[in-house]
Amino acid sequence: MGAWLLIGLVILYMGFLLIAPITALIKGAFEDGINPVLGSIRSEAFLKSLLLSVEIAVLVVGVQTIFGTLTAWVIVRHDFRGKGILNNVIDIPFAISPVVVGYMLLLLFGRNGFLSPVLEALNVKVAFAVPGMCLATLFVCLPFMIREMIPVIKGLDRQQELAAATLGANAWVNFWQIIFPQLKSALIYGMTLTLARALGEFGAVLIIGGGIQGRTETATLYIFRCLEERQFVQAYTMSIILGLFSVLIVVLADRIKHKVKFAD
């Protein structure tokens, strides 16, 4: 009896907190049928902003996969002074407000920024341009890959590596044949998390990118502008697309996680 009361409470709470808002979004977007939704998908600004989001996210996932794995490897396998501090520094992007992230980058790369003489000399534009938005997204996504890889690298079977090395495998062969297969599922999981976070980034890219329509407008910035211009169907449609994509990613990541659990 007490158990069912608790179960009911949890279902009610999660229903109220998580499911009700999602239902409201879907219901609201399709209020006037499917045609306005389809119409807004076909608009140029819609597609362009979505494409920019995907481009930035793919780039960030690529960089993060390489450097995140590398950093995780260094943290687990190497010994050096300051390693403890480094391990704590990695979590900082989790805690810092995205607005502050954007602002920090603006102080570095913006007009009168610390690096503005260098950027002018090189004739590169970072603030209010795509490179700055990539940097901002890299910052906020930084911990995901590293935190995902550290436990897996810790759990690697070193005897296999040593055996392979003894048998004459060079580092390259050792990595691809022995290490990589063991890291693969964690890599994919880390990549999906990073992808989801990158696609949804808003505060940091708003400040560093400025949300210039047609140039630095990502999918989330498009939603923000549409809301301000009271183009609600467009805003809701993009929200649904981003939301659906996130759900898909969560389901996928969940599957991968379960597969790994059973394989152990």
Add this chain to the structure above:
Amino acid sequence: MDIPLSGTFQKRKLPHLAMRSAGLTYIILMIVVPLIVILQDGFREGVSELIRQISLPIAKHAIVLTLWTSALMTLINAVMGLITTYVIVRFSFPGKRLLNALIDLPLAIPTLVTGVMLVMLYGPQEAIGGFLSQKISLDIIFAPPGIVISLLFISFPFVVRNIQPVLQELDLTQEDAAATLGASPWKIFWKVVFPSLFLPLLSGSLLSFSRAVGEFGAVVIVAGNIPLKTQTAAVYVLGAVESENRLGASAVSILLVAIALLVLFIANKLHQRWGVKQ
């Protein structure tokens, strides 16, 4: 068994060093440099100017609003997170697997989309929002309750995912022993189960607090941007940046960073103390 990294691995000093430098450079360039820059900028006019900027009425109101809504959310999240985890780990019921998967949803859904969803549910023109507003004159959107609900949404996974592994590993024989000795389920929970969950619960709650203090996307949509009423600290920074109020932006940013880092540091320490830090 620990195998010393001798022979083949340590002979290759150069790639070893190159890898380490690359990893370190990446972290320093990406995280440490921006942090130093913002500190330098905020303290440029001295500490007294920084304090003056934070105590300006609009800034102060934004900071206080951020802190109390985050604290209230943390309290609710701790209680409901504890109950949710207990139910999901200990009971079996239809739909449990779905519920377990749903927990991670807020991590994936863009916070801006969260804000949009909540406005559509509780907005004054919507069915539920209109009802609450007219019948019990409770405004959710463009008011503090909306801020708390959106913070609850985005921080929901933190507490649950922090306690879940600990509860799963918990030794059931102690509870069985207590039950055999005649302890009530309530007493068993408080005397046997809760003590082991306390540290993870505290650390998860702190994590959700630090996440909430900096939240922007959901809050800017749900609370709007009304100075001295619903403007939170992060939204204040946006306004300051847009109006080129560099001193104000830097001062409030530094405060936000300081709170976040302090809370994160304590949470990490707690995490290490119960010893499951991965």
